[in-house]
Amino acid sequence: MNFHTRDFLKASATLLAFSALAGFISPSQRVKAANNVRVVTKIYSSAKPEQSTWASVKKYRHDIPVQFLGINDLHGGLERTGNATFGNTKYENAGGAVRLASYLDSAQASFKKMAKNGKTFRVESGDMVGASPSNSALLQDESTMHVLKAMEFKLGTLGNHEFDEGLGEFHRIVVGGKPTKKYNSAEMNYPHQKSGLEIVISNVVDRKTGKAPFNFKPYVIQTVKGKNGQKVKVGFIGILTNTMPTLTTYQNYHPYKYLDEATAIAKYDRILRKKGVKAIVVLAHTGVASTVDSNTNQATTTGPSVDILQKLYKLDPKNSVDLYLAAHSHQYANAKVGHTVLLQSIYSGEAYEDAIGYLNPKTHDFAKNSLVGHVFPVMSSQQDPTIKDNSKVAAIVKDADERTSLIVNQKIGEAATAQSLTGRDKNNQYDENETGDLVTDSQLAAGKEAGQKQGLTVDFAMTNGGGVRAGLAVKPDKSITWGAAQDVQPFGNILDIVSMTGQQIYDVLNQQYKNYGAGHHTYLLVSGLKYDFTSNDDKTQPYKVTKIYTNDGKGLDLNKSYNVVINEFLKGGGDFFNQFKEAKQVGTAGVDTDVFVKYIEDQTKAGKPITAPKLDRKNFVGKAQ
The missing domain is CATH 3.60.21.10 (Metallo-dependent phosphatases)
Structure with a gap:
């Protein structure tokens, strides 16, 4: 997986x-x-x-x-x-x-x-x-x-x-x-x-x-x-x-x-x-x-x-x-x-x-x-x-390229510039990259659309960093192909909508920083929320999330329930994110590969060519007191 x-x-x-x-x-x-x-x-x-x-x-x-x-x-x-x-x-x-x-x-x-x-x-x-x-x-x-x-x-x-x-x-x-x-x-x-x-x-x-x-x-x-x-x-x-x-x-x-x-x-x-x-x-x-x-x-x-x-x-x-x-x-x-x-x-x-x-x-x-x-x-x-x-x-390799070319080379959308989006090989210092943020944006959009049909309000999306396998390649003519999108999201994971309290969201984001660097460091990419984190005097968790807030700056209520889009891998506690196993599933939002392709298509049709998201969802604020 x-x-x-x-x-x-x-x-x-x-x-x-x-x-x-x-x-x-x-x-x-x-x-x-x-x-x-x-x-x-x-x-x-x-x-x-x-x-x-x-x-x-x-x-x-x-x-x-x-x-x-x-x-x-x-x-x-x-x-x-x-x-x-x-x-x-x-x-x-x-x-x-x-x-x-x-x-x-x-x-x-x-x-x-x-x-x-x-x-x-x-x-x-x-x-x-x-x-x-x-x-x-x-x-x-x-x-x-x-x-x-x-x-x-x-x-x-x-x-x-x-x-x-x-x-x-x-x-x-x-x-x-x-x-x-x-x-x-x-x-x-x-x-x-x-x-x-x-x-x-x-x-x-x-x-x-x-x-x-x-x-x-x-x-x-x-x-x-x-x-x-x-x-x-x-x-x-x-x-x-x-x-x-x-x-x-x-x-x-x-x-x-x-x-x-x-x-x-x-x-x-x-x-x-x-x-x-x-x-x-x-x-x-x-x-x-x-x-x-x-x-x-x-x-x-x-x-x-x-x-x-x-x-x-x-x-x-x-x-x-x-x-x-x-x-x-x-x-x-x-x-x-x-x-x-x-x-x-x-x-x-x-x-x-x-x-x-x-x-x-x-x-x-x-x-x-x-x-x-x-x-x-x-x-x-x-x-x-x-x-x-x-x-x-x-x-x-040439034979494989030729056999798959009709599918791979199908144009699904356009980017605002001819610049490819960064992937996990070019993460910033906070484990964030442009393609990863775009993926979670696509999953949040799919969650909101599916939620309307299922009578749900969907607030956030999260995915595991390892699930975003590559940066999004953009051709010199600014076109984006099906193959480029599939290279980013190749798994075909089902997207679940789960209910989580504000406290559970704090807990799962903090799980990123437990056993940090112990040979299986993992991280989450997010959409619909941002958070501040700081250094922590604990060898088993050197960083700690101090504040989570929505895109409009409103802090999360620890006791309130929010609906979050995650993939089935995370729902099973994958990547050591055990907190997701406690979340109650309330709906579904499609398949991650299909969702990403559709998002690129929909944005382009709406006259919004794909742009690189600003990497500002994880904010380091200094040492905890």
Whole structure:
């Protein structure tokens, strides 16, 4: 469903505080709390594998070289690009499936040149689909599965977005089954083919049977062959964040139970070791929080993935988890927790993970200190013309564009200027962006219209920041297309009208600032109201909402009931906004994607071309007394 952590923007800004740093910052931060293993955060300045330092091939000449190329949170981003920041270097327009494929091929070729008899695994850590741009979403993300197959990804795990339309639908596109219901003509005519992707998941079980759904395996074992008939087995364990009830709708998450991540890893780590498998990789859809203190020049890696690994070491100090490929929080991560290398490669193909090590045929584990992890950017052809576009993937993307073009390119409205509206990648310091405010404006308008028909007065609208997936693109001729609107609101969530007291509204807005920065920072976008907030002397809630008022400046009555438009995801307590679960539903207001499209159409027809809203709905007023 919706992505539920703060984008890497804040972390990127702090990373930029490093000035004139070259090479590996070693170590930029070390943490050794009581009963916890040490965490060492790393930042490399190299942009390509051939510029990087790996363990010596000569030193490990009797061992078997192995490479792991990983990605996370692709989200159907066949052509989507963004800014990837590594230390003090920014890579603009990074990403896109075509460039990603080329960089993976280049990284593998570089490895083969270094270690001629090496083995490469291409793996993914979830959210390959869902919250996707039109050329993937309109094809039920099957175009993305075609791309993954072309890029030779063989192993992956589940992310929360694999549940967006029910896990059964995701399984269908993995195995290449025919659609179970009628979609648009482009999807119905699209080739349905097996992806060749094996899903590994250890902590998701069917609520009724207690077994993994769709015969997914909790782990798989792969054999790596070396010279002279040598063989070493590598185990892969998959896990998904157990916060799933906050990440998708009830009907999508409720059929399954989500077990404790560290306990599941420990269980299957022991099973694998009993089978003689001591080289173990975890594909984990769990987040990290990476920051740099500009005052001390120290980097830190925290968040759920670190917590899970710390717990694993307490459950089993002798665990053999060597590599942990994280996801979900859309941030850069390169750290070591105990002996475990922890990596995450941002978002939407903007970067990729490249871990290389050597397997010892005698110990059946990685040779000591041989596993080195990097995260590299996927640069645009302008920044790196030496890497040529992957023609096979380019053909798949072009075909997807052509199949969906009639729908995507349909003009639905106009903007006042040819300037695109900002999205969540360009939030202001208060977590507000132009497209997000426009989305809530559209939902409030739909709520008022629906309310009139249902005998309701609708006052406000709120939506979760992660549900607004992109900025609203405006063409040079000021036109806005259906595809641009769908890219902003791709989920098709039902909009509910709920009754909330003024006190409940205060409470839910304050929930934004609880556990702020703890690896799952979330926020709300609002329409029809504004609020003041201030700093708060509480580590668990560093900010506090002090005043909420309507657009005409009238303060909310704590005891009065107001009608608010929210999506069904929030109504179920999504993004940790549990207060919404207490709200009483009194009506409905349509589907978010349709509502946004209609709003752009209606505004244009009324002679009101779309303009960027002023970002003044959240006002910081200083420190609380």
